[in-house]
Amino acid sequence: QERVFSGIQPTGHLHLGNYLGALKRFVELQESHDCLYCVVDLHALTAQLVHDDLKGQTRSITAAFLACGIDPKEQIVFNQSAVAAHAELAWVFNCVARIGWMNRMTQFKDKAGKDRENASLGLLAYPSLMAADILLYRATHVPVGEDQKQHLELARNIAAKFNVDFAERIEKAGCGVAMTMGEERTTGYFPMTEPLIEGEATRVMSLRDGTKKMSKSDASDNARINMTDDAETIARKIRKAKTDPEPLPSDVDGLAERAEANNLVGIYAALSDTTRQGVLRDYGGRPFSEFKPALAELAVDRLSPINAEMRRLLADPAEIDAVLKDGAERAGELAEKTMRDVKDIVGFI
Ligand code: TYM
Numbered sequence: 452q453e454r455v456f457s458g459i460q461p462t463g464h465l466h467l468g469n470y471l472g473a474l475k476r477f478v479e480l481q482e483s484h485d486c487l488y489c490v491v492d493l494h495a496l497t498a499q500l501v502h503d504d505l506k507g508q509t510r511s512i513t514a515a516f517l518a519c520g521i522d523p524k525e526q527i528v529f530n531q532s533a534v535a536a537h538a539e540l541a542w543v544f545n546c547v548a549r550i551g552w553m554n555r556m557t558q559f560k561d562k563a564g565k566d567r568e569n570a571s572l573g574l575l576a577y578p579s580l581m582a583a584d585i586l587l588y589r590a591t592h593v594p595v596g597e598d599q600k601q602h603l604e605l606a607r608n609i610a611a612k613f614n615v616d617f618a619e620r621i622e623k624a625g626c627g628v629a630m631t632m633g634e635e636r637t638t639g640y641f642p643m644t645e646p647l648i649e650g651e652a653t654r655v656m657s658l659r660d661g662t663k664k665m666s667k668s669d670a671s672d673n674a675r676i677n678m679t680d681d682a683e684t685i686a687r688k689i690r691k692a693k694t695d696p697e698p699l700p701s702d703v704d705g706l707a708e709r710a711e712a713n714n715l716v717g718i719y720a721a722l723s724d725t726t727r728q729g730v731l732r733d734y735g736g737r738p739f740s741e742f743k744p745a746l747a748e749l750a751v752d753r754l755s756p757i758n759a760e761m762r763r764l765l766a767d768p769a770e771i772d773a774v775l776k777d778g779a780e781r782a783g784e785l786a787e788k789t790m791r792d793v794k795d796i797v798g799f800i
Pocket residue numbers: 456457458459460461468469470471472473491494580581584585593594595596597598599602652653654655656664665666
């Protein structure tokens with residue numbers, strides 16, 4: 452049975468990259484899959500231990516899930532810390548995973564910076580908790596942006612090592628399922644989760660620098676479009692976005708050496724559910740002075756209804772908290788079943 456899991460950290464501003472790389476895909480996938488969408492508040496502590504407003508940001512991400520169109524009755528929307536099994540399974544995975552694997556994570560290297568000895572243990576173990584998020588529900592598919600690819604490979608490595616290390620116990624417990632690992636057909640407990648990194652905006656870049664990812668933590672607010680920006684701000688940021696002086700090329704090959712143009716065309720394509728080539732069919736040969744206003748109009752058209760609905764939802768936190776509580780109960784039931792198996796496999800009484 453196919454199941455989707457994904458998560459977003461309640462840190463900083465949600466931006467267009469989060470929307471196109473993740474949220475928009477979450478909404479599309481609920482048509483065909485059972486989905487769990489999680490606000491990963493445990494992970495947020497790795498970014499900021501004493502958080503300015505963790506509750507507020509958790510509610511804000513939840514509001515974004517709902518405002519984008521995720522149906523919390525059909526799907527499960529919850530916050531990570533409300534299901535204690537995430538931390539419990541992460542501990543087991545901390546003992547499965549190797550320190551060397553964690554040390555190789557580019558996100559860890561970036562975030563820890565030069566003073567690695569002084570990074571928190573939580574930051575190092577971050578991907579192990581992320582593997583627990585996914586595998587607690589034995590999720591088969593995980594929609595994410597490009598930047599999470601390495602973490603998902605690590606989740607597969609953890610699942611594979613668990614399956615191999617505990618192979619006999621899994622067989623004895625009788626809870627294994629048939630699966631393919633590499634070329635081999637075997638039995639295992641945790642599935643080899645597939646990342647879903649799809650579409651024209653899996654890596655939305657900064658509006659100020661086409662070689663840098665659009666990110667929640669960029670010091671310049673002009674580098675990103677926030678989900679909470681009003682129409683005027685969105686239009687201004689797009690108008691000021693860095694570009695080169697050439698008109699748009701007539702096919703995608705012409706975008707190869709033009710990072711900023713490539714980024715804006717990709718954003719347009721993703722917002723209008725077409726491809727870069729499709730956008731260039733309409734705009735090839737035209738200058739940015741024509742393309743940018745069209746892009747701004749499209750972005751405002753797509754984002755402002757979401758923005759308005761987020762505001763409405765955030766005016767009454769009780770409704771959001773009720774969604775999270777209900778979601779946590781339903782997620783908790785699924786999680787409990789996995790933890791019963793895992794405890795049996797590992798040998799906890
Ligand atoms: P986070 O909170 O940094 O980002 C949330 C989602 O947005 C995607 N994303 C982008 N996509 C395209 N272009 C960008 N510039 C861009 N920036 C961010 C991310 O890829 C992500 O899909 N570790 C995760 C949260 C997490 C998780 C999980 C995800 C925790 N447990 C289990 C999936 C499954 C993170 O920090 O995402």
